Structures are given as structure tokens and as C-alpha cells.
Amino acid sequence: MPADTALPNPAGAAPAGGRELIRLDQVTKRFGGTTVLDRLDFTVDPGKHVTLIGPSGSGKTTILRLLMTLTKPDEGTITVDGEQLFPASEKERREARKKIGMVFQQFNLFPNMTVLRNITEAPVTVLGLSRDEAEVRARELLDLVGLADKCDARPTQLSGGQQQRVAIARALAMRPRVLLLDEVTSALDPELVAGVLDLLRDIARSTDITMLCVTHEMNFARDISDQVLMFDAGRVIESGPPEKLFGDPEQERTREFLSAVL
Amino acid sequence: MNWNWSTLDDFLPAFGHGLLVTLQALVLGTLIAFALGLVWALAQRSPLRAVRWPVTAVTEFIRNTPLLVQLFFFFYVLPEWGLTLSAMATGVIGLGLHYSTYTAEVYRAGIDGVPVGQWEAATALSLPRSRTWTAVVLPQALRRVAPALGNYVIAMLKDSPMLMTIGVLEMLGQARQYGSRTFHMNEPIVAVGIAFILVAYPASLLLRALERRLAR
Numbered sequence: 048m049p050a051d052t053a054l055p056n057p058a059g060a061a062p063a064g065g066r067e068l069i070r071l072d073q074v075t076k077r078f079g080g081t082t083v084l085d086r087l088d089f090t091v092d093p094g095k096h097v098t099l100i101g102p103s104g105s106g107k108t109t110i111l112r113l114l115m116t117l118t119k120p121d122e123g124t125i126t127v128d129g130e131q132l133f134p135a136s137e138k139e140r141r142e143a144r145k146k147i148g149m150v151f152q153q154f155n156l157f158p159n160m161t162v163l164r165n166i167t168e169a170p171v172t173v174l175g176l177s178r179d180e181a182e183v184r185a186r187e188l189l190d191l192v193g194l195a196d197k198c199d200a201r202p203t204q205l206s207g208g209q210q211q212r213v214a215i216a217r218a219l220a221m222r223p224r225v226l227l228l229d230e231v232t233s234a235l236d237p238e239l240v241a242g243v244l245d246l247l248r249d250i251a252r253s254t255d256i257t258m259l260c261v262t263h264e265m266n267f268a269r270d271i272s273d274q275v276l277m278f279d280a281g282r283v284i285e286s287g288p289p290e291k292l293f294g295d296p297e298q299e300r301t302r303e304f305l306s307a308v309l
Numbered sequence: 310m311n312w313n314w315s316t317l318d319d320f321l322p323a324f325g326h327g328l329l330v331t332l333q334a335l336v337l338g339t340l341i342a343f344a345l346g347l348v349w350a351l352a353q354r355s356p357l358r359a360v361r362w363p364v365t366a367v368t369e370f371i372r373n374t375p376l377l378v379q380l381f382f383f384f385y386v387l388p389e390w391g392l393t394l395s396a397m398a399t400g401v402i403g404l405g406l407h408y409s410t411y412t413a414e415v416y417r418a419g420i421d422g423v424p425v426g427q428w429e430a431a432t433a434l435s436l437p438r439s440r441t442w443t444a445v446v447l448p449q450a451l452r453r454v455a456p457a458l459g460n461y462v463i464a465m466l467k468d469s470p471m472l473m474t475i476g477v478l479e480m481l482g483q484a485r486q487y488g489s490r491t492f493h494m495n496e497p498i499v500a501v502g503i504a505f506i507l508v509a510y511p512a513s514l515l516l517r518a519l520e521r522r523l524a525r
């Protein structure tokens with residue numbers, strides 16, 4: 048996949064045509080009196096892997112949570128694959144949301160269900176798959192994430208790394224167009240991080256799923272990203288392919304941030 | 310203290326009836342308290358103020374007035390408004406309603422205790438609200454609160470003699486009736502006291518088993 052087809056205008060107006068999969072238009076988000084995102088625009092093209100980096104509190108998680116409809120913007124529009132998430136009726140939002148999957152820092156597996164059931168629950172109740180179909184799909188995914196033997200285990204019986212793999216399988220079982228990943232390895236013991244990142248590299252390479260990740264793992268970001276967006280105080284201050292952004296950033300702020308984390 | 314084993318023998322049939330009535334009242338009262346408490350707890354999370362407020366008012370009122378007053382109200386006042394129920398039905402409803410206001414609080418704590426990440430994961434998977442409740446939130450909440458609910462069942466058992474005051478012949482009612490008929494009070498009362506332990510203790514064991522089941 049060519050890495051240089053990144054968006055030409057990450058911090059400016061989105062291109063006309065609407066080919067993009069994700070589109071934020073003039074999105075503003077406030078918590079109480081503080082403006083966390085200030086008239087943010089950006090778009091992500093189908094199949095691209097975009098990484099958000101930036102200092103703590105710059106609004107990275109907030110963007111993913113907006114896309115997952117876990118929080119609402121105060122102003123602006125958000126669309127995914129041509130369907131509007133905001134503003135939209137609850138019903139429209141429910142439909143559009145199915146195109147998006149998310150993996151959380153804390154895994155958030157359902158402890159009252161087996162591993163297999165965690166993965167089949169939504170395909171059965173939301174997509175209307177039969178239990179058999181859903182289980183076939185779940186077993187394939189468990190195989191992909193290297194946990195074929197853990198079908199009947201409870202999440203609490205698994206290591207953090209294993210739980211996160213199950214969470215990835217669970218998100219993929221819904222066949223989303225977009226996968227949102229918010230610091231998915233930062234709650235893991237150090238020795239478990241590499242395995243999960245390798246799995247994500249694998250998924251990035253072998254599928255056409257669009258990824259939007261927030262990560263502090265710069266090597267991982269360099270490997271999988273088509274485009275890296277540098278955030279600061281709720282704005283994209285710089286964006287570009289990883290070689291450029293990590294190798295020769297234009298903004299002083301980016302340089303400072305990178306030298307602090309690398 | 311006067312103690313006569315043959316009196317005990319004589320009391321046994323009445324005692325058997327009383328025990329049955331106590332257990333019936335307990336089981337039915339528990340069903341009502343568990344079901345209605347859940348209704349209260351869910352209603353109190355309604356987005357509609359017109360639902361939340363009346364429910365909060367009613368449950369606070371019931372919880373903060375004595376069960377005995379409520380039993381008298383249902384038994385003596387409701388018939389004047391044309392609603393006549395048997396003593397047993399009145400007692401069961403009174404007991405269940407009273408304790409539903411406690412179980413509502415238990416459910417509420419259990420639901421609040423489910424981490425917000427569980428709701429968020431359900432949203433991320435597009436699970437409908439109803440399914441999120443039944444498949445994700447309630448199973449976790451119930452497991453968390455099973456012991457607290459169990460304690461209220463045992464508390465209900467110990468409050469069940471109040472039904473005697475509206476003429477339900479549960480264990481203590483039978484003992485009193487027997488005593489006033491024969492002037493032998495010691496044996497029946499001691500027997501009833503022991504019976505309460507013998508019911509309450511297995512009940513607590515049963516609850517622990519249930520708790521283990523839910524925890525699986």
C-alpha cells in the first residue's frame with residue numbers, strides 16, 4: 048500500500064467529492080468551559096491507517112469517542128461512509144455506528160460471557176447472524192488472534208494481552224469499515240505489548256480496514272501509518288506520511304513532542 | 310419454666326400449617342420484592358422526569374413508613390375504597406411492596422457498579438439498549454448484589470410474623486392461637502423461634518449457592 052497518498056489538507060477544508068470514509072467538519076467539543084476540540088476538520092480515506100499523536104490532553108481520545116458516538120460534539124458534523132453520525136436522529140446514528148468498531152485501552156470485555164460469546168453476541172443480536180454462522184466467524188477470528196483454544200474461557204482467566212486480542216476479534220466480528228484504537232497497549236504489561244502490536248500490524252497489512260489509532264508506540268505508528276496527525280490543544284498542527292513527520296517535522300512543537308517521547 | 314413435650318406434640322399440626330403459610334408468604338413476597346424492585350430501579354433511571362419523580366416519591370414514602378402501618382392500611386383502608394383482598398394476599402403484597410423499595414436500592418447500587426466501560430463496549434458493538442441491559446448490565450449487576458438481596462429475603466422472613474396482625478395464620482399466629490386456646494404458650498413460642506432459625510439458616514445456605522451460580 049503506497050504510503051504517500053495521505054490527505055492533502057488535514058487541517059483545512061475537506062476535499063469535495065465525498066470519497067472519504069470519515070469526515071469531521073468544523074467539529075467543536077467543550078467540556079464545561081474548556082474547548083477541547085476547536086472547529087476541527089479532517090478526513091480519512093477508505094483503507095487508510097491514520098495515527099493521531101500529540102501531548103496528553105490534546106483531544107485524541109475525544110475524537111475517537113466522538114466517532115464511536117460515546118460523546119456528542121457541541122457543533123459541527125461528523126459523517127462516516129456518507130452517513131451522518133452528528134447531527135442525526137438516534138436511529139440514523141445507530142445505523143451509521145455499525146460501520147465503526149473500537150478497541151479500548153481497558154479491553155472492556157464482558158466478564159459475564161465466555162470469550163466466544165463476547166465475539167458472537169453482537170453479530171447475532173445486531174447483524175442477525177445465526178448462532179452457528181456467528182460461531183464460525185468467531186472461531187476464525189480467534190484463530191487469527193492466536194487464541195483458538197480459549198473459546199470457552201472467561202475473560203478474567205486471560206492475561207491482559209490475551210484479553211486485548213479477544214477485544215480486537217470482537218470488534219472485527221462486526222466487520223466494521225473503520226477500527227478505532229485508543230492506546231490499546233498502554234494497559235498491558237511490557238512483555239505483552241509486542242504481541243498485540245504484531246497482531247495489529249498483521250491486520251493492517253492483510254485487510255482493507257480503515258484504522259484510526261491513538262498510540263504512544265512510535266515504531267508501530269511508523270510501521271502501519273499512511274498518515275500521522277500531530278495534535279496540539281485540539282487542533283491538527285501538522286500532518287504527513289510517517290517518514291516525513293517522524294523524520295523531518297516542520298513544526299517546532301512536533302519536534303519537541305517527538306524528542307520527548309522517542 | 311413449664312415445659313411439656315406432649316404440648317409440643319399437640320401443637321405440631323397447627324405449627325405445620327403455620328410453617329407452610331410463612332414459607333408461602335416469604336416466597337411470594339420475595340418474588341414481588343425482586344420484580345417490583347427492579348421496576349423501581351429501572352424507572353428511576355428513566356430519562357423522563359415524569360417517571361422518575363413519582364417513583365422516587367412513592368418508594369421513599371414506603372421505605373420510610375413502618376411495614377405494620379402499611380399492612381393495616383391495605384387491610385383496613387383499601388376495602389373502604391372497594392378493594393378487598395384476603396389477609397394472605399394483603400400480607401404478601403404488603404411485604405413484597407415494602408421490601409421492593411429496599412431491593413430497588415440494591416439494584417440501583419448494582420447497576421451503578423457496572424463499569425462505564427461495559428456500556429461503552431456495548432455501544433461500540435451497536436448492541437440495542439434492551440440487549441445491553443439484559444445481556445451485559447443486569448447479569449453483572451445481579452451477581453454483584455445477590456448477597457445483599459439475600460439478606461433482604463432473610464429480613465423478610467423475620468418480618469413475616471407481622472402478617473399475624475392482619476389475621477394471617479403464619480407460624481407465630483398459630484402459636485398465639487394455640488396459646489390462647491390451651492393456655493400453653495412456652496412450647497409453641499420456643500418451637501416457632503427454633504423454626505425461624507431452621508428456615509433462615511438453610512435459606513442463607515441456598516443463597517450462597519445461588520451466589521456461586523451467578524458468579525460462574
Ligand SMILES: Nc1ncnc2c1ncn2[C@@H]1O[C@H](COP(=O)(O)OP(=O)(O)OP(=O)(O)O)[C@@H](O)[C@H]1O
Pocket residue numbers: 078079083101102103104105106107108109110
Ligand atoms: N468527560 C470529560 N469531562 C471533562 N473533561 C474531559 C472529559 N473527557 C476529556 N476531558 C478533557 O478533554 C481534554 C482532552 O482529553 P482527551 O482524553 O481527548 O485527551 P488525549 O489527547 O486523549 O490525552 P491522553 O494522551 O492523556 O489520553 C483534556 O483536557 C481532558 O481533561
Ligand SMILES: [Mg+2]
Pocket residue numbers: 107108109261
Ligand atoms: Mg487519550
